[in-house]
Amino acid sequence: MSRYTPTERIGVNEVERISLHELGWIFREQPIEDMGIDAHLERVVEGKPDGKLLALQIKTGISHFREKEDSYTYYGKIVHLDYWTGHSLPVVLVAHLPEKKQTLWQIVNESTAERTSKGWKVEIPKFNVFGESSATALAKLFEGTPEQQKFRKLAIDEPLMRHIEQGGKVSLALEEWINKSLGRTPVEVYIYDKSGEEILAKEWFQYYTGFSVAELATALFPWCHPVIDEDFYDENRDDYGEEDWREALMRAIDEDNGISYTEDPDAIYPYTEAAGEVEYYRLELKLNELGKAFLVVSDYIVGK
Numbered sequence: 001m002s003r004y005t006p007t008e009r010i011g012v013n014e015v016e017r018i019s020l021h022e023l024g025w026i027f028r029e030q031p032i033e034d035m036g037i038d039a040h041l042e043r044v045v046e047g048k049p050d051g052k053l054l055a056l057q058i059k060t061g062i063s064h065f066r067e068k069e070d071s072y073t074y075y076g077k078i079v080h081l082d083y084w085t086g087h088s089l090p091v092v093l094v095a096h097l098p099e100k101k102q103t104l105w106q107i108v109n110e111s112t113a114e115r116t117s118k119g120w121k122v123e124i125p126k127f128n129v130f131g132e133s134s135a136t137a138l139a140k141l142f143e144g145t146p147e148q149q150k151f152r153k154l155a156i157d158e159p160l161m162r163h164i165e166q167g168g169k170v171s172l173a174l175e176e177w178i179n180k181s182l183g184r185t186p187v188e189v190y191i192y193d194k195s196g197e198e199i200l201a202k203e204w205f206q207y208y209t210g211f212s213v214a215e216l217a218t219a220l221f222p223w224c225h226p227v228i229d230e231d232f233y234d235e236n237r238d239d240y241g242e243e244d245w246r247e248a249l250m251r252a253i254d255e256d257n258g259i260s261y262t263e264d265p266d267a268i269y270p271y272t273e274a275a276g277e278v279e280y281y282r283l284e285l286k287l288n289e290l291g292k293a294f295l296v297v298s299d300y301i302v303g304k
Contacts, residue, residue: 011060011096052142055089088155223291226283
């Protein structure tokens with residue numbers, strides 16, 4: 001069954017609403033095909049994203065579960081349990097039950113899951129309400145060493161890295177508010193299929209300070225080398241500040257009583273602006289040495 005049926009969209013939308021409005025955390029849907037990770041949840045502490053993540057699998061509707069007095073039982077296939085328990089992120093199963101006006105959760109690991117003769121099952125207690133009342137319990141699931149957190153951030157972006165490795169294109173849209181001390185931008189990640197069709201793969205809103213646009217791109221995606229998306233700029237660039245940016249990003253050299261310029265091939269500049277307040281960027285993400293090395297390590301781990 002398609003993951004974009006109305007029923008399932010209702011569940012994803014409700015979990016996103018609770019994540020944003022009750023928990024105050026960042027919800028990032030994951031439309032790139034995998035084995036059942038619907039979204040990532042990033043914790044926010046005192047208004048600042050802390051880079052710690054959970055993976056969410058969302059099931060909508062009572063038909064997915066068997067109700068007991070104090071819990072709901074979910075039955076699954078072993079291939080999914082092995083994938084979730086081996087995932088680089090903790091995996092939380094979220095049950096959205098419109099019929100009961102309930103949204104519940106349970107961590108999926110070897111302690112909570114029980115293997116059966118035909119697959120596996122997990123009990124979701126009725127008191128495990130996904131929302132503000134369970135924020136403390138959910139927050140404990142984010143923990144891990146700094147090294148584990150770094151590995152997790154690389155692992156969740158592996159589908160993007162694989163797409164690039166296989167000759168595909170990944171493009172990142174960012175904005176810069178040039179008169180604001182606190183940076184803020186929608187983050188939109190697009191992938192392109194073999195026919196060149198653009199697909200929105202990830203999106204969220206990001207606050208930041210002290211980063212240029214290129215530095216922000218590499219902070220968000222440490223595995224990338226960002227460059228101007230030339231195809232997008234050719235179609236969408238206006239004449240905004242072209243000479244100013246060229247002067248700012250080139251080095252003037254006196255030569256024979258004249259001036260020549262050496263262009264920076266990695267220069268990052270906007271393709272347009274709005275009212276002298278917002279500059280718009282579209283960057284193509286290439287694999288840097290970290291990204292290439294991570295894919296080699298990943299291949300080794302899975303035995304390729």
